[in-house]
Amino acid sequence: MGISIRNLNCTINETPILHDISLDFTSGMVGIIGPNGAGKTTLLRTISGYLKPESGSVEIDGIDVRKIDVKSLAKKMALVPQNYALEYDFTVLETVLMGRNPHKKTFESESAEDIRLAREAIAKTGIAHLENRSVIGLSGGEWQRMIIARALVQQSNILLLDEPVSNLDIKHQVGILALVRDLIAGSGLLCVCVLHDLNLASHYCDQIVLMKKGRVIEYGRTEDILKKDILEAVYDTKICMIRAEDGSTYILPEMI
Ligand SMILES: Nc1ncnc2c1ncn2[C@@H]1O[C@H](COP(=O)(O)OP(=O)(O)OP(=O)(O)O)[C@@H](O)[C@H]1O
Structure with missing residues (x-):
């Protein structure tokens, strides 16, 4: 069960x-x-079924992702893409409610339960005060949290996040990743998340896929992968590992 990628x-x-x-x-x-x-985004887009592989396969719960119809796939998997743009004047609540579409028949209007779930996701992502605002004019961070809320109401077992906190301030970076961690703890969710921040990856990820030039260089437990020698070789950058008072380690580039 979960995601199985073979010779992709x-x-x-x-x-x-x-x-x-x-x-x-x-x-x-x-x-x-x-x-x-x-190749991080390309891998995520291939897992989502959006990109067709040249060869090899991606299976979700044992079924080839490209053989699953769009609606069934959206029930299994929610994607939060990078730089996602919407060209319409809907409110935040209306946009988040779109995440319920895979659970509804065509033209079926949203139920009270759909609205409750959307409001819950909006509150969890810290944008309750924006519920009735048009999506036009949202800041980059407000927008990003709305798209995450829309993915959460899909209630899929797999969440694909492409740099989900890149536009967020530090409070909301840890807030969103802690929210996903709590969802994982509560429901056995699988989240595959592209991150640039090695310290966020270190704190929130159970496993790490380290990529370079379209290949997987390392895959394993976070503590086995985020090591000075491995990171210096892959990023071609000198790295300092700083031990904090609470015993946790922080990864910083050596300033030049
Ligand atoms: N549509 C495209 N046409 C041509 N090349 C592309 C296209 N999409 C991606 N690429 C190339 O594929 C490679 C991998 O891109 P990808 O966006 O997957 O990398 P990434 O690891 O997510 O990068 P970043 O950290 O910069 O976001 C890059 O060299 C990119 O230029």
Whole structure:
């Protein structure tokens, strides 16, 4: 069960991007990290079924992702993409309610339960005060939290997040990742999350996929992957590991 990726190769515009990737994810928080252009977003988009692989397969609960119809897939898996744009003048509540569409018949209006779930997700992502605001004019961080709320109301067992906290201030960065961690603890959710911040990855991820140049360099428990020598080699950057008073370790680039 979960996500099973086998010998995945992906080509975009005749350029090979992903090379022979095989991974299995079952539950918990899996962080995908790696330098710019490593193929993290391409991997996530291929897992979501949006991109067709050149060869190899992605299976969700044992079924090829590209053989699952859109509505059934949206019940299994919610994607929060990077730089997602909406070109309409709906309110925040109306937009979050769209996350309930996979659970409704075509043209069926939303139930009181749909509205309750949407308001709950809006409150959890800290945007209750924006419920009736138009999506036009939201700040980058407000927008990002709304798209996460919309994914949460899909109530899927798999959450794919592409740099979900990149526009958020530090309070909301830890707030959103702690929220996902609590959902995982409460329901056995699987979350696959592209992150650039190695300290957030260190704190919130159970497992890490470390990518470079379209390949998986390392995959394993967070504490086994986020090591000075491994990170320095992959990021080609000198790294300081700082031990805090509470015993936790923080990863910083050596300033040049
Ligand atoms: N549509 C496209 N056409 C051509 N090349 C593409 C396309 N999409 C992605 N690529 C290339 O594929 C490679 C991987 O891109 P991807 O966005 O998956 O990397 P990433 O690890 O998510 O990068 P970043 O950390 O910078 O967001 C990059 O070299 C990128 O330029």
